[in-house]
Amino acid sequence: MGVGIVVFPGSNCDRDVNHVLNDVIGLNTRYVWHTQKSIDEFDALILPGGFSYGDRLRAGIIAAQSPIVEAIKKKAAEGLPILGICNGFQILVEAGLLPGALVRNDKLKFSCEWLKMEVLNVDTPFTNLFKLNDQIRIPIAHGEGRYIISDDKLQELYKNNQIVCKYKDLNPNGSIDMIAAVCNEERNVMGIMPHPERASEPILSPEHTKSNARLIFHSLKNFLSSYTKY
Amino acid sequence: MLTKQEEIYLLKKLGRKPNSLEIDMIDAEWSEHCSYKSSKKFVRSLPSRSKRVIVGPGYDAGVLDIGDNDVITVHIESHNHPSAVEPYGGAATGVGGVIRDIISMGTRPIALLDALRFSSLNGDDNTSKSKWLFKNVVKGIADYGNCIGIPTVGGDIEFDESFRDYCLVDVAAIGLGKRDEIISNHAEEDDLIVLAGNGTGKDGIRGASFASKLLDDEDRSAVQIPDPFLEKLLIEATIEATNSKCINAIKDLGAEDSRVVSLNCPISLRKALKLSYLKFIQK
Numbered sequence: 001m002g003v004g005i006v007v008f009p010g011s012n013c014d015r016d017v018n019h020v021l022n023d024v025i026g027l028n029t030r031y032v033w034h035t036q037k038s039i040d041e042f043d044a045l046i047l048p049g050g051f052s053y054g055d056r057l058r059a060g061i062i063a064a065q066s067p068i069v070e071a072i073k074k075k076a077a078e079g080l081p082i083l084g085i086c087n088g089f090q091i092l093v094e095a096g097l098l099p100g101a102l103v104r105n106d107k108l109k110f111s112c113e114w115l116k117m118e119v120l121n122v123d124t125p126f127t128n129l130f131k132l133n134d135q136i137r138i139p140i141a142h143g144e145g146r147y148i149i150s151d152d153k154l155q156e157l158y159k160n161n162q163i164v165c166k167y168k169d170l171n172p173n174g175s176i177d178m179i180a181a182v183c184n185e186e187r188n189v190m191g192i193m194p195h196p197e198r199a200s201e202p203i204l205s206p207e208h209t210k211s212n213a214r215l216i217f218h219s220l221k222n223f224l225s226s227y228t229k230y
Numbered sequence: 231m232l233t234k235q236e237e238i239y240l241l242k243k244l245g246r247k248p249n250s251l252e253i254d255m256i257d258a259e260w261s262e263h264c265s266y267k268s269s270k271k272f273v274r275s276l277p278s279r280s281k282r283v284i285v286g287p288g289y290d291a292g293v294l295d296i297g298d299n300d301v302i303t304v305h306i307e308s309h310n311h312p313s314a315v316e317p318y319g320g321a322a323t324g325v326g327g328v329i330r331d332i333i334s335m336g337t338r339p340i341a342l343l344d345a346l347r348f349s350s351l352n353g354d355d356n357t358s359k360s361k362w363l364f365k366n367v368v369k370g371i372a373d374y375g376n377c378i379g380i381p382t383v384g385g386d387i388e389f390d391e392s393f394r395d396y397c398l399v400d401v402a403a404i405g406l407g408k409r410d411e412i413i414s415n416h417a418e419e420d421d422l423i424v425l426a427g428n429g430t431g432k433d434g435i436r437g438a439s440f441a442s443k444l445l446d447d448e449d450r451s452a453v454q455i456p457d458p459f460l461e462k463l464l465i466e467a468t469i470e471a472t473n474s475k476c477i478n479a480i481k482d483l484g485a486e487d488s489r490v491v492s493l494n495c496p497i498s499l500r501k502a503l504k505l506s507y508l509k510f511i512q513k
Contacts, residue, residue, distance in 0.1 A: 010462055012379025051377045054459025110376060141376070 002028030003220070004042035006072070006088075008063040009034070012050035013085065013197060020200045021046075025217045027224075034066040043224050044081040044125070045072065047088025049141075049195060059102065059144040060090030069095050081125035081220060082189045086142055089181075089191030098182055098191045099157065100149035106174025110143040114206055116168035117180050117194060121161050124187045125223035129215045136165070137211040138194040140172055145193045147175040147182070160185050165192065192216070231439070232257055254436075262442035284409070290331040290482050291405065293412055301412065303405035305331040311441045312453040313370075313399040317363045321370035321399050322456035323434075327482075328403040329380065333465055334480035336472045337407030342375055344385035347398035351389065360389075363397045370456070371401070377458035378465065396445065413472060415479040423503050426467070427483070428460055431513030 003021055007014045014031065021027040032039060039045065052063035063069070069091070076082055076097050084092035092098045105111055117138055119130040130136075149157065154176065157163050165181035173193075181192035198204055199213035232240070232253065240248055240256060248256065258264060266273060278286045284301060285293035291305035309324025325342060332339040346367060349360045375382050380403075434454030441452075471477050 010377075010459055012377075012462065050379055051459065051462070054377060054457075054462075056459070110372065112376075143376075 001041065001043055002030060004032040004039055004045045005029055006032045006045060006047045006068060007034065008050070008052035008066060008091070010050050010052045010054055010063075011048050011087070013048040013087075013195065014050070016195075016197045017046055017048045017085070020197045020214070021217060024200050024214060025221055027217070027221055032068065034063065034068050037067050037071055039068065039071045039075060042075075042080070044083070044220060045075065047072075047082070047084040047091055048197070049086030049088060052087055052091065055087075055144070058094075060087060060092075060094040063087075063091045064094035073097065076184070076189050079186065079188050081223060083126055083216075083220070084189075084191040085197065086145075086193060086195060089193055090144065092189060092191045097189050098184055099153055099162070100147055100179075100182065102144055102193070103146050103148055104144050105142070105146050105172070110141075111145075111172050112139070112141040113172065114139045114199075115170055115172055115194070117165045118168045119165055121164045121183070121187075123161075124164055124183050124190055124219075126190050126192075126216050126219050127164055129219040129222055130212075134212070135168055136213050136215075137205070137209060138196060138199045138213045140194045141198075142173070142193060145173045145175070147173075147179040147193070149176060157182065162187075164190055231443070232260065236260060258436070258438040261438045263438040264442075284412070285335070289415070290334045290480075291337075291403075293335060293337075295409065299409045301337070301407055301409050303332050303335045303337045303407065304402065306400060306402035307331075309399045309401060309441075310397065311443075311445055312437070313367055314363065314396050314445055315448040316450050316453040317366035317397070318370040318373075319453050319456050321367040321401075322374040322458070323454045324399055324401040325371055325374040325403075326456060326458065326461050328401050329378070329461065329465065330482040332403045332405035333468045334413065334482040335405065335407070336411050336413035336477075336480070337405030338469055339380050339403050339465065340406045341404045342371075342380055342382045343402040343404070344371055344382060345398070345400040345402075346385065346387045347393050348387075348389050349391055349394040349396070353391075359395055360393075360397075367397060367399055374456055374458045378462040411472065413477060413480050415481075417479045421478055426464060428454075428457055429511040429513040431455070433513075 005014050005017055018029050021029045052060065056062060072082065073095065090102050093100060093102055114137060117136045119127055119132065119134045119136065122128060122130050122132055162183050162185065163179055164183050167178040167180050171178050180194060181190060183190040196213040196216040199211040200217065202210065205211045260267065262268060282295045283292065284295050291303040294302050294304065296302055305328050307324065307328050309320055309327065312320030312323065329339045348364050351357055351361055351364060371382060432451055435451055437452050437454065440449055
């Protein structure tokens with residue numbers, strides 16, 4: 001039981017996520033290697049950020065062909081909560097578990113900064129402790145984070161309330177409608193471009209500002225404790 | 231290139247004329263980059279002894295005791311010539327180089343620092359080269375660090391006319407580990423030697439000799455093409471192997487390349503080895 005942290009060759013936020021879940025949030029974790037074909041023993045999965053396969057070809061595309069992704073797809077269909085952060089988001093999109101695509105930032109540069117995000121859906125395993133339109137201070141660090149989707153699919157996202165977070169005030173990468181996080185129709189799979197694990201302890205927040213980003217992980221804990229199945 | 235004096239010394243010690251392979255190997259070993267033959271006396275003036283110093287000069291990285299069985303390892307290296315001719319690759323492989331020295335002590339690299347020098351970016355003339363150097367050195371450092379997930383936490387920078395058409399790129403890495411898990415670097419007689427890293431290509435050839443000469447020819451093929459993804463795999467594989475107590479000794483092979491493996495391993499690991507160049511993995 002506990003949360004599985006999926007590690008691909010080149011993942012590099014796996015240890016950060018592990019530390020935050022264990023030492024800050026109080027959830028048990030275990031690393032899951034990308035070659036594993038079944039993942040029955042977990043209550044939730046997190047795909048951490050990094051540069052799986054060195055971002056070769058296109059961010060996330062090679063990792064999305066890993067044996068574990070088939071198992072993740074099965075678990076996603078069964079309703080297991082799955083969160084992809086940054087590169088994990090890119091992998092979930094490439095695997096077809098989330099709609100849309102993530103392409104190079106509009107300025108064609110890697111961007112690394114703290115910004116604000118607004119919560120638009122509080123009915124997911126990862127946002128249930130927020131109030132609607134809450135703002136989250138959180139850092140981004142990505143070169144391929146521009147979220148794009150066709151117009152008709154975008155309308156579907158709005159209709160189904162699948163846009164979980166939008167950037168506030170400033171669009172760091174040219175994402176359509178400032179989208180920062182989306183979920184699937186069933187809301188158990190979510191991808192988020194910013195890094196909540198880098199904002200989960202006061203010592204990591206700049207200028208002594210408080211970040212409430214750790215509520216994303218607390219929401220998961222809350223969700224897991226309130227559902228007997230998980 | 232060996233100096234006349236060094237050639238005479240070599241001839242006298244060997245008692246015969248060295249062959250071209252021997253000259254090549256000794257040229258690399260005796261280069262400024264590897265031996266610090268002219269800068270040693272300045273480097274020696276730095277403080278290197280204290281109660282906290284567990285491993286001092288002479289190894290891949292210095293080891294400092296920070297209490298509670300925790301140690302930090304520190305390594306600094308310049309990558310000036312490579313960065314001056316190929317700023318992106320030169321600076322990136324500079325980062326890659328210092329990180330391997332940290333993992334070869336059995337510690338995990340956790341932070342990077344850079345000290346950079348360029349000529350002015352705002353002068354009236356001749357600033358296009360320094361702008362090009364500046365932009366690509368910074369990008370090389372950033373991309374490499376991002377990919378392997380090690381933050382650049384600080385550094386310093388200075389602009390001065392004396393660095394015209396040139397740049398200084400010094401990269402330092404810091405590692406964190408446990409005092410009782412430091413690699414002792416004592417190999418046993420029947421230990422296996424594993425040579426791990428990038429394939430051999432047409433890049434990075436004679437890097438040590440190139441880095442030690444005056445920069446009169448812009449030999450871009452002396453600069454390695456960076457491969458941070460491979461280095462990330464190397465970091466994780468090495469740390470897993472050391473944690474599993476599979477490793478008695480590690481040696482980082484920097485710009486010295488495979489020619490010098492056969493010299494360096496016997497010296498620092500006290501083991502001789504035979505290399506078949508035909509079996510080298512090529513890019």
